[in-house]
Amino acid sequence: MKKITRSHKPLILITNDDGIQAKGIREVADFLKPLGDILIVAPDAPRSGQSSAITVTSPLRMKVVEERDGFLAIRTNGTPVDCIKLSMNILLDERPDLIVSGINHGSNSGVSVIYSGTMGAVFEGALLHIPSIGFSLCNHKADADFSHCRELILDVCQKALTHNHWPQNIGLNINIPDVPQLKGSKICRAAQGHWTEEYDCRTDPHGQEYYWLTGKFKNAEPEATDTDEYWLERGYATIVPCTTDNSALSISSPNYRRFSEYKKTIQHDNTDKKRRKTFPAFFMNTN
Numbered sequence: 001m002k003k004i005t006r007s008h009k010p011l012i013l014i015t016n017d018d019g020i021q022a023k024g025i026r027e028v029a030d031f032l033k034p035l036g037d038i039l040i041v042a043p044d045a046p047r048s049g050q051s052s053a054i055t056v057t058s059p060l061r062m063k064v065v066e067e068r069d070g071f072l073a074i075r076t077n078g079t080p081v082d083c084i085k086l087s088m089n090i091l092l093d094e095r096p097d098l099i100v101s102g103i104n105h106g107s108n109s110g111v112s113v114i115y116s117g118t119m120g121a122v123f124e125g126a127l128l129h130i131p132s133i134g135f136s137l138c139n140h141k142a143d144a145d146f147s148h149c150r151e152l153i154l155d156v157c158q159k160a161l162t163h164n165h166w167p168q169n170i171g172l173n174i175n176i177p178d179v180p181q182l183k184g185s186k187i188c189r190a191a192q193g194h195w196t197e198e199y200d201c202r203t204d205p206h207g208q209e210y211y212w213l214t215g216k217f218k219n220a221e222p223e224a225t226d227t228d229e230y231w232l233e234r235g236y237a238t239i240v241p242c243t244t245d246n247s248a249l250s251i252s253s254p255n256y257r258r259f260s261e262y263k264k265t266i267q268h269d270n271t272d273k274k275r276r277k278t279f280p281a282f283f284m285n286t287n
Helices: 023-035 080-091 117-127 147-162 228-232 248-252 254-261 273-278
Strands: 011-015 037-043 062-068 071-076 098-105 132-137 170-176 184-187 193-196 199-203 209-213 216-219 236-243
Touching: 011 023, 011 080, 023 037, 023 071, 023 098, 023 147, 037 080, 062 080, 071 080, 080 117, 098 117, 098 147, 117 132, 117 170, 117 236, 132 147, 147 170, 170 228, 228 236
Parallel strands: 011 037, 011 098, 037 071, 098 132, 132 170, 184 236
Antiparallel strands: 062 071, 170 236, 193 216, 199 209
């Protein structure tokens, strides 16, 4: 496949783990068209739960599915991380200005970030020091309404494109509650907990047992007021900075200290008229 020549406009690379046919990725591409050229490279089928998996035992293929001025959509048989790697190594001569993953059909709050293919792509972008953001709507339905996500996504992405001090190795995990109107947004940490991984055991026509993974997230700290689960339940979008550094010492790194400086200014509350214009100050130039 030939290299893509970018224009003078910002280039936004979009992927997901729900597949190129999903409504969420089409919606976010439409939202972001005013900000620059759009390149979609996405799996040809759902790849949920792939985390940072890559394909190493079979060949990868790509096919253009739509092309018009300032917009190109390509499908591949790979994972979300494969999509980023193919884009960076095969399709592009220059780095994209922003990587967006989503909009995911379903929440990626709490420990879901560990399993999420949506966030796997974000981590891959963060490793490359490219501003990378994952968006998820707390609604699994194929025909979910994403309209209330538009203003937040545009605001965050526009500021990411113009921000000169994006911390290295950090991406954002942004979850949006399924509500008619957002109350605002909060920067917070991921709730601690685990999935009660219950399997539904069934029997096929040949008498052989098989299993479907079900289960629910068990919040280990339901009373904590600084977590994504807490604020999502109250109608706020949550912004969780995530790092590719999994060492236990990462919390003391300069990047984490930098984020702590912005903790009070990145969030906003639509119920507080005095703070409505402060979101998200983190993305504003700090020169």
